[in-house]
Amino acid sequence: MSDKIQNDSATLTSGDFTESSEPFRLFADWLSDASDAELNDPTAMALATVDEDGLPNIRMVLLKDADETGFVFYTNYESAKGQELLSSGKAALCFHWKSLRRQVRVRGLVSSVTNEEADTYYDTRPRGSRIGAWASKQSRPLESRFALEKAVAEYTARYAVGSIPRPEHWSGFRLTPLEIEFWHDRKFRLHDRVMFKRASASESWSKTRLYP
Template identity: 60%
Template sequence: MSSDFDATRDPYVLFDAWMAEARASEINDPNAMALATVDSDGLPDVRVVLLNGLDRRGLVFFTNAESAKGVELEGQPKAAVVFHWKSLRRQIRARGPVSEVTAEEADAYFATRPRISRLGAWASQQSRPLGSRAELEAAVAARDAEFDGREPPRPPHWKGYRIAPVAFEFWQDMPYRLHDRVTFVARSDGWDKTRLYP
């Protein structure tokens, strides 16, 4: 399997190629990424979220802004992510500052979600204590009744975030743990590309 490391000096080109291969081979959620943030005590926090958009401005995901990660990003608007595709024996890491996407972008993506997911965005008090599963289901049912016959709009607390990477690392598993690793670090006129020891 070729690493494609020598073919480009643009991390987005390589990212797009690897993501296309992951979408073709991974059974579940090839766009899953572990998202690391920092809490108010300076401790790292990590969870898996889905990449919902990628362009030259960065990597986009959506969440409840009142969740733990939303609160952490409000306090420290920076993050790191890692994609790991076990079947392809590859991973990509990226990190950088985070900003909110526009309301129009968030509205457009929210409208593509299944109705039950949109109702869940209204019903869930994400990251806060929940007494029982029945309590959550009742909250969803109440929101369903509230929006009976209407499409649920995006809740004001449901937002999109864009990570603008200042660095990428691409890792390809190779025999005998002699892996391929390449970093791309942003500079004003492009990217510095460096191959690393495994």
């Protein structure tokens, strides 16, 4: 980590973010800072779900869009996380930008994106990734690496020319937040924490400063 990033980060801990009254704008600012400072995948986030037995699951996914309507990511709907999200309609996210010593936690309700949104994003993916969406039976048992490579070869041949349609089982989710917590490292573990909460997406945010 460069001294410049450390010094800039220290300056940003001065309390500026704790005065913010709008969490989406604050998140956009922090994501912009992370895009400049993080060496790899500033949009990476931990996604937490719950299975049918009530056991939690967590994995890393990539944020693809974020605005006042929520946080958008894409996956195979037949995967473990896809099934858990469709079943519960709830999830949590965690962003951790180590170089900036910042963390954002999000909890809320999950809904499917529109077909138009999914198609638009799918068409921007590398051709190999679009083939992979067809070839991978995500989260299910795989008898061998060869079986996966064979499926990739079959779909590559099937869609050798022209466009590759989006599989019906591959789409996106939007997490509409009911809670967003911003955390910033401070000396002696006396961190800054601010929690924004609302009862529903149509209501205004309340803001509470939390003990570290």
